[in-house]
Amino acid sequence: MKIHFVGAGPGDPELITVKGARLLAEADLVVYAGSLVNPALLEGLLARLVDSNKINLEEINEIMLDALEKGNRVVRLHSGDPALYGAILEQMRPLEEAGVEVEVVPGVSSLFAVAAALKTQLTLKGVSESLIVTRPAGNTLEEDQIREMSKFGTTMAIFLGTDKIKETMRTLEVPAKTPVAVVYHASWPDEQVILGTVEDIAEKVEKAEIAKSALILVGNVISRSGFGRSHLYRSR
Ligand SMILES: C[S@@+](CC[C@H](N)C(=O)[O-])C[C@H]1O[C@@H](n2cnc3c(N)ncnc32)[C@H](O)[C@@H]1O
Numbered sequence: 001m002k003i004h005f006v007g008a009g010p011g012d013p014e015l016i017t018v019k020g021a022r023l024l025a026e027a028d029l030v031v032y033a034g035s036l037v038n039p040a041l042l043e044g045l046l047a048r049l050v051d052s053n054k055i056n057l058e059e060i061n062e063i064m065l066d067a068l069e070k071g072n073r074v075v076r077l078h079s080g081d082p083a084l085y086g087a088i089l090e091q092m093r094p095l096e097e098a099g100v101e102v103e104v105v106p107g108v109s110s111l112f113a114v115a116a117a118l119k120t121q122l123t124l125k126g127v128s129e130s131l132i133v134t135r136p137a138g139n140t141l142e143e144d145q146i147r148e149m150s151k152f153g154t155t156m157a158i159f160l161g162t163d164k165i166k167e168t169m170r171t172l173e174v175p176a177k178t179p180v181a182v183v184y185h186a187s188w189p190d191e192q193v194i195l196g197t198v199e200d201i202a203e204k205v206e207k208a209e210i211a212k213s214a215l216i217l218v219g220n221v222i223s224r225s226g227f228g229r230s231h232l233y234r235s236r
């Protein structure tokens with residue numbers, strides 16, 4: 001018996017993997033990240049549901065271990081893909097030390113749902129060949145490198161930072177007219193896309209009263225223009 005760490009995808013219940021959906025359907029216990037797992041994904045499940053936001057790490061592990069010992073099938077459901085800001089290692093370590101086998105099932109990160117909402121690419125020939133995934137300093141991070149990394153001029157995805165968007169935009173060392181998108185609840189029915197630039201996005205986001213559950217994307221890929229053709233589709 002294993003504990004499966006499953007990526008729930010960004011919100012749309014159809015954006016979980018086939019394997020993730022099967023594990024959920026078969027589970028006896030699902031511990032889910034309540035703030036960003038769409039409740040629609042949990043509807044109709046036979047499993048006991050526990051919202052991880054309401055308990056601490058020790059309690060989560062105790063509940064999962066206890067269930068496993070009773071022969072229950074356990075799923076730890078994370079939003080998006082568990083490898084991005086999922087804090088899965090600190091949960092796995094004590095489980096592995098207790099002799100429990102764990103398996104990770106990837107998911108569609110909100111980053112990709114954001115790109116889909118914007119109908120753009122994150123890497124685009126002649127515009128940006130690289131992608132920086134980061135977060136601003138806050139409760140769990142003392143110092144960030146957003147200023148230094150912005151100098152590369154590549155696409156930048158900023159997680160967990162909508163409440164600090166004003167400060168973050170001031171930090172960026174890119175032209176003031178660089179496009180910025182803030183996507184709230186990407187792929188959820190109430191998805192919102194706010195488009196702007198480094199100089200005006202903070203005001204727009206404040207007006208829309210969005211302070212969480214959104215991703216900030218910075219870069220010229222948002223404008224969907226100025227790109228060159230890839231080798232792949234050139235005529236020979
Ligand atoms: C703890 S992180 C988890 C990220 C997740 N592992 C992923 O791959 O999307 C939570 C942050 O992810 C972003 N996020 C998660 N789901 C989102 C969604 N559907 N739309 C926009 N941003 C989302 C937000 O920046 C949020 O503050």
